[in-house]
Amino acid sequence: MIVVMKERASESQVDSVIARLIELGMDVHRSSGSTRTVLGVVGTGKVQVDKEIIEILDGVHEVMRITEPYKRASRSYRPDKTIVTLGDVRIGGDEVIVMAGPCSAETEEQCEAAAAAVKRAGAKVFRGGAFKPRSSPYSFQGHGEAGLKMLRQASDAHGLKLISEVMDVSQIELIAKYCDIFQVGARNMQNYTLLRELGHARKPVLVKRGISATIEEWLLSAEYILAGGNNDVILCERGIRTFETATRNTFDISAIPVVHKLSHLPVVADPSHGAGRRDMVPQLARAAVAAGADGLLIEVHADPDHAWSDGAQSMYPDQFDRLMAELRIIAPAIGRSICLEAVSRPGRSR
Ligand code: PEP
Ligand code: MN
Numbered sequence: 001m002i003v004v005m006k007e008r009a010s011e012s013q014v015d016s017v018i019a020r021l022i023e024l025g026m027d028v029h030r031s032s033g034s035t036r037t038v039l040g041v042v043g044t045g046k047v048q049v050d051k052e053i054i055e056i057l058d059g060v061h062e063v064m065r066i067t068e069p070y071k072r073a074s075r076s077y078r079p080d081k082t083i084v085t086l087g088d089v090r091i092g093g094d095e096v097i098v099m100a101g102p103c104s105a106e107t108e109e110q111c112e113a114a115a116a117a118v119k120r121a122g123a124k125v126f127r128g129g130a131f132k133p134r135s136s137p138y139s140f141q142g143h144g145e146a147g148l149k150m151l152r153q154a155s156d157a158h159g160l161k162l163i164s165e166v167m168d169v170s171q172i173e174l175i176a177k178y179c180d181i182f183q184v185g186a187r188n189m190q191n192y193t194l195l196r197e198l199g200h201a202r203k204p205v206l207v208k209r210g211i212s213a214t215i216e217e218w219l220l221s222a223e224y225i226l227a228g229g230n231n232d233v234i235l236c237e238r239g240i241r242t243f244e245t246a247t248r249n250t251f252d253i254s255a256i257p258v259v260h261k262l263s264h265l266p267v268v269a270d271p272s273h274g275a276g277r278r279d280m281v282p283q284l285a286r287a288a289v290a291a292g293a294d295g296l297l298i299e300v301h302a303d304p305d306h307a308w309s310d311g312a313q314s315m316y317p318d319q320f321d322r323l324m325a326e327l328r329i330i331a332p333a334i335g336r337s338i339c340l341e342a343v344s345r346p347g348r349s350r
Contacts, residue, residue, distance in 0.1 A: 003039040003054055006061040013059025024049050072226035073219045078264040084204045084232045086161050086180050089124045091234055092266030096331050096338045097295035099125035099163055103310035104132055105147035113302035115154035117317035121324045122339035126160040131167045133187045140308045148178040169197045186211050186238055189221050199228015206234040211241040215258055235259055235267045236297055239274035248276020251284050256291040268295035272313045281315055282323045289330050
């Protein structure tokens with residue numbers, strides 16, 4: 001970092017700032033101009049120094065960071081993109097990977113119908129929650145292990161990988177038995193105990209952006225997992241809370257190129273939670289692919305009008321089919337591919 005001293009900082013103030021920085025394990029390079037002294041500070045140890053503790057020292061005018069506070073998640077640490085591989089599914093490569101399914105596992109029949117629909121349209125990963133982080137304690141909380149079984153069965157029946165949410169450290173072992181990818185929800189992005197534990201898991205982790213998290217905070221959450229030794233981290237932009245009320249959240253499309261610039265980790269977009277309404281999901285999904293998203297996470301339900309959670313934002317299967325067909329036009333335009341295995345079928349138009 002760079003420490004700029006005040007114009008009238010005394011020699012003894014400069015000396016004590018330098019002494020404090022050295023005490024904190026930093027190398028300090030001093031340059032004194034005619035009006036100000038500037039200190040170039042380079043860390044030597046593992047411990048990171050908060051700029052705030054230097055800013056309050058006597059005689060200091062300003063402190064600027066020149067490196068990111070995260071390390072393993074940064075592009076400078078790893079210039080090549082990370083590709084998270086699950087058998088023949090590669091997240092972060094040329095192909096845009098679509099993960100789709102219901103918000104929650106409700107019944108065996110519902111999981112089966114959703115898995116059949118998303119597979120037919122070209123999704124590679126089935127999504128669905130068995131442990132649901134609901135705003136109200138009176139809303140459906142998920143079926144737990146029974147839900148995981150339904151999701152796994154439906155995924156296997158259609159050759160899909162499975163992603164499901166983990167809300168607590170105590171659920172990791174159980175969810176690992178059924179899922180291929182752990183999902184950390186927006187509300188848990190700052191559950192550092194959970195993130196730390198997932199750093200020891202041997203399965204990929206998708207980390208959703210918290211509803212009021214900055215991109216830096218989100219990357220620091222990913223850093224917790226990477227620091228534990230798990231390199232398979234996927235980021236997911238799902239909309240943030242702003243003053244706007246027309247949509248459930250404000251989908252931050254710019255987060256996609258920003259993260260690609262700052263980090264080597266794949267970025268997936270969740271337009272369902274971003275919009276909160278199914279009639280706006282296709283527009284956001286198309287925009288996310290055009291902006292370079294490595295994948296999409298979309299809620300699809302065979303009967304969304306009767307879904308037990310997030311029905312309003314869950315797509316009808318035929319709507320999802322149409323979206324996938326559109327994405328097959330957009331992806332190649334930006335040098336990406338998308339699953340071409342979809343089986344066409346006569347469908348209603350909605
Ligand atoms: C979900 O994916 O169903 C979910 C609860 O998402 P989020 O954590 O983004 O709200
Ligand atoms: Mn949901």
